[in-house]
Amino acid sequence: MSSDPSVPVRVRFAPSPTGTLHIGGARTALYNWLYARGRGGELVLRIEDTDRERSTPENVEQILDALRWLELDWDEGPVSQFERSERHREALERLLEAGVAYRNPATGDDVAAWKREHGNRGYRGEPTDDPGAAVRLRVPDGGDTVVADEIRGEVRFPNESSDDFVIARGDGSVLYNFAVAVDDADMGITHVIRGDDHLSNTPKQLLVMEALGEAPPRYAHLPLLHGTDGKKLSKRHGAASVQELRDAGYLPAAVRNYLALLGWGTQDDTTIMSTEELIERFDVADVGRASAIFDEQKLRWLNGRFMREMDLDDYTAVVARHLGREPDDRLRAACEIAQEKAQTLEEVWPLIGFLFEEPETDEKAWRKVMKDGALPLLSEALDA
RNA sequence: GGCCCCGUGGUGUAAUGGCUAGCACGCCACCCUUUCAAGGUGGAGGAGAUAACGGGUUCGAUUCCCGCCGGGGCUACCA
Numbered sequence A: 001m002s003s004d005p006s007v008p009v010r011v012r013f014a015p016s017p018t019g020t021l022h023i024g025g026a027r028t029a030l031y032n033w034l035y036a037r038g039r040g041g042e043l044v045l046r047i048e049d050t051d052r053e054r055s056t057p058e059n060v061e062q063i064l065d066a067l068r069w070l071e072l073d074w075d076e077g078p079v080s081q082f083e084r085s086e087r088h089r090e091a092l093e094r095l096l097e098a099g100v101a102y103r104n105p106a107t108g109d110d111v112a113a114w115k116r117e118h119g120n121r122g123y124r125g126e127p128t129d130d131p132g133a134a135v136r137l138r139v140p141d142g143g144d145t146v147v148a149d150e151i152r153g154e155v156r157f158p159n160e161s162s163d164d165f166v167i168a169r170g171d172g173s174v175l176y177n178f179a180v181a182v183d184d185a186d187m188g189i190t191h192v193i194r195g196d197d198h199l200s201n202t203p204k205q206l207l208v209m210e211a212l213g214e215a216p217p218r219y220a221h222l223p224l225l226h227g228t229d230g231k232k233l234s235k236r237h238g239a240a241s242v243q244e245l246r247d248a249g250y251l252p253a254a255v256r257n258y259l260a261l262l263g264w265g266t267q268d269d270t271t272i273m274s275t276e277e278l279i280e281r282f283d284v285a286d287v288g289r290a291s292a293i294f295d296e297q298k299l300r301w302l303n304g305r306f307m308r309e310m311d312l313d314d315y316t317a318v319v320a321r322h323l324g325r326e327p328d329d330r331l332r333a334a335c336e337i338a339q340e341k342a343q344t345l346e347e348v349w350p351l352i353g354f355l356f357e358e359p360e361t362d363e364k365a366w367r368k369v370m371k372d373g374a375l376p377l378l379s380e381a382l383d384a
Numbered sequence B: 001g002g003c004c005c006c007g008u009g010g011u012g013u014a015a016u017g018g019c020u021a022g023c024a025c026g027c028c029a030c031c032c033u034u035u036c037a038a039g040g041u042g043g044a045g046g047a048g049a050u051a052a053c054g055g056g057u058u059c060g061a062u063u064c065c066c067g068c069c070g071g072g073g074c075u076a077c078c079a
Helices: A023-038 A057-069 A082-098 A108-117 A176-186 A196-212 A242-247 A252-260 A275-281 A296-309 A312-323 A329-338 A345-355 A363-370 A374-383
Strands: A010-013 A042-047 A076-080 A101-104 A134-137 A144-149 A153-158 A166-168 A191-195 A218-222
Touching: A010 A023, A010 A191, A023 A042, A023 A057, A023 A191, A023 A218, A023 A242, A023 A252, A023 A275, A042 A057, A057 A242, A076 A082, A082 A101, A082 A134, A082 A166, A082 A176, A082 A196, A134 A196, A144 A196, A144 A218, A153 A196, A166 A176, A176 A196, A191 A196, A196 A218, A252 A275, A252 A296, A312 A329, A312 A345, A329 A345
Parallel strands: A010 A042, A042 A076, A191 A218
Antiparallel strands: A101 A134, A134 A166, A144 A153
């Protein structure tokens, strides 16, 4: 991604704590991290928790936990967006006073009705004096709002078809698209790297920044990750969370490598890369435009490669931690055998477990095999 | 419905206005191995009417343009 080298890169990862971090979010975090680390820039972690209904401390902790496991560190934060409400309120007041934003009581149904009468043009409402009404931003009637995207090029959104959208609730609390614009500007974010699902939100954020007199950052919208059903990956569709990957016995380094390859590739076909190499080679401008499907088979293969390349002491330590055992000599000896076979940490125990615990005898199976006097026959063979 | 994005083998990707569209995963076979893996070698698979499909530009298009179909996103006083 090209940018003014005199301005240090400053990116942010801004998840909303409405559930666990799934692989789509993890990839977004990774790309931001790789980009920042590759240019000596900074990564800010911001928690988009303005939805008080769905945001919980547990979910925030889940996200931090996932990030730590992935070994993706950040330079600032976590910053709670909700705790910045004073700043948001100030900015909102400014727009209200300038007349760029106005209070309006219209509901979603009202807006839909208005649009039906106006040939689907963007909603334009009348200001009201009611201090308890929601606040909308005035969208210009003509022209386009254009998003200069590093991955997709210039994307134009005709203003005429955009509604005057709500930026604050009747109680004065601000909405997502407003808070994001204010925060990105305030925090001096230079590059916004996020999922494609935000591309349609970008003109709104651009309009807010313009109203505020702020210069916009650069944008890069990553293609979304889809499930095998072709649908957007989400928690609801059972998308794998980062902690599930951990429990399944994948190595953070392998996950980083795999995730990096989901939407991005090297020109020379290099597949297996250390994190250092990833940092050196990755550029968000080289990310593809098409959505990708998460393929666990390739992750397994990649993970196996990483596991086999570890030295035995590290390997034993990692296995011990996964199993909740002590990395003693016995485990080390067992690991030596398992290392060439296992693709994931989970696969290690089935391979070596018999060395640590008495195997259970399946009575039914035993009887089935030992019928017809097989036992004396075998004993005889053993003696001979 | 409106606005927007996307479309290279099953999956992830690479290169390219012009040799047989490359690589990886997966799949098949063989080798190695007491077994299973791992590893090695080779192969099938993108219809010799190949890049969803149909047009166009061009001497020539997967690559540029248009259309269409399909998938996806946004369209909340959610994020």
